[in-house]
Amino acid sequence: MSKDVLMRDLNPQQREAIVCTEGPLLILAGAGSGKTKVIAHKFSYLVKAKRLSPDSIFTVTFTNKASDEMKERIYSLLEKDINTSWIGTFHSQCNRILRREIKIPGYNNNFSIYDEGDQYSLVRHILKEFKIHEALYKGVATRISSLKSSLTGPEEFLSSGDGFGFDEKLAKVYVRYQDELKRSNALDFDDLIMLTVKLFEKNPRILEKYQNMFSYILVDDFQDTNYVQYCFLKLLTSAHKRICVIGDDDQSIYRFKGANVNNILSFENDFPGAKLMELEQNYRSTQSILTVSGAVISQNSERKHKKLWTDKGWGEKVYCCWFHTYEEEAKYIAKIIKELYLKGRYDYKDFAIFYRINLQSRALEDALREEGLPYRVLGNVSFYQSKEIKDVVAYLRLSLNHGDNVSLRRIINCPPRGISAATLSRIEHEAKKRSISLFDTIKATLRSDSFSSTVKDRLTEFVKLIEDFSATKYRSAAEMLKGVFEKSGYSETQDKERARNVEELISSAEGKEIKDFLDRVSLFTSMDEITGGDYISLMTLHSAKGLEFPVVFITGLEEGVLPYYKALEGKDEIAEERRLFYVGMTRAKDVLWLTGASKRRLYTKLQDQEPSRFLRDIPRNCCQWIENITDYQKIKPAPVKRKVEPKRPFALYTSGCRVKHPIWGIGVVHDCFGDGDDQKVTVNFPSIGLKRLAVKFANLEKM
């Protein structure tokens, strides 16, 4: 592909952003302004025009899904193998570095990665031991996490404290927590980044190696980076300063997780000579949607001023609709969707319903089901969070890392093998005394006479089981999972549903390397689910980030819901809620509905709700208030037509046919939607599982 093709279909600002490759660059990119496109094209430009190796460009995205999409796009631009390139989330990239380099006493590169659940269970364990009210575990975990994301290790925190009040207790828990992690040879999410930064700081030669390795750094969703991540970037680029960050302060919705919008402001200070560019042309939404969302977001005081524009025209007005109850709200949304669908202009997949909190999905699901409309709830309790999956994975982790105490606690008596709580607590005590792992403690006690012979037998059997898993040379993660599932006795104890889930896990691990599989599982989130198929999408506003839909409904525009009641006091909190609302609105391409209701069941109580303050910011002339569905039909008198049979002039692929992908090899088409050039397919590749691909970009080959 020539340079010209690379630069075609770009506006002058986008082109400028791509060509500017010397020195630090900050791109403020409004919603729908082609952010991802700019990064993909810039990557390709660096390779094609600047002759950089794809492996020497370090690219960070916010989610795994975003990085998969990025790889896909870049691949289609470059037509070059980018399998080994550094495109991923901060967490996955730091993991990759630490797996190679970890030289911190107490850790080795077989470390386990603890997710939020593991983190919680460890904190609880410690609180119990310290006799601190256990219900505080979430708050404690959050504090520890935010300390880590501000690069404050347990020692630093201990020495910074004045020694009074709860902070002292927190410090103790923190020290113990970190100690326990180290003893388990385990890292939590925050450690992945914090320890990489510390590694770089303590080992200039390692840092230098990576500085030399990467000649350009690209950062997507820069507004969502936290302090440690920012430090990481500063370290990595301190030598050459070739870094491009791209973001939108108006779309910063993870402040509560330590994301620091100020990184955008400090960028120009920390990277002297930084250039600032703006992308202001919106390619997604109608003028009405832009005007309304712009009016709302402009109420936030601390923001970089932007003026988004579009050449798409005004389009339909934004619809606002207020209902008596949340059930009515749900019902009407279902009706409206059905009607629009029947008119034939939209598929189900063109609709999305957003809400602030997950529990709102319920009424909506009921209503959609009632109307017989197909839907899918995104970001629901992830497959990987379910008990049976976490259990089976814990066997793998423990087998690879005998120090992994959290995993051991999880499975030592699961399935029940007659090892009592009393036995376990003696082992815990002994382990603490000797300062060794639980697994090693068990092995040691087997040589002594501290337990009765029955207990000893049971423990011996457990140790043998695990050591057997460790010693066996499995050819793939699937094989190992199969072995674990059967030999551990876990398969017999599970009901059908759970067993089926494990089967699914096993098939998804087919042909994968065990360590890679574990990493992927640990860093996987509910946002990385396979999408596709003709479904209405239901999701939280947070999950909506980075997506777009022709028709969007934002529900629950009520005080206490959006903005959420916990955010009502603080000005900053309200500003964040407003940004959340803004992100939701700017996902819409053609039609935007804003709804709310006077009565809503939030947990047990049926509550009276007031309209959201955000509704007051909406200019009247851009929106259309709908009192009820008949009004809506009066405005849009278009007769209800039967849906035109979609013509499929050249459906390139059909489900079941075999295809070859340049990166992932041969796979089987699972599902198809759309036709011709616009066709999207999901393909099951043995190497990585189900992938959704756009035929236009994917360079598939029919077999």
Place this chain on the structure above:
DNA sequence: AAAACTCCTCTTTTT
């Protein structure tokens, strides 16, 4: 030691 039961908490967002 395992199953059954009750009580209780937590109900925002994610790598």
Place this chain on the structure above:
DNA sequence: GAGGAGTTTT
């Protein structure tokens, strides 16, 4: 309004 933890029962 559910799932988990802890307690009691078998």
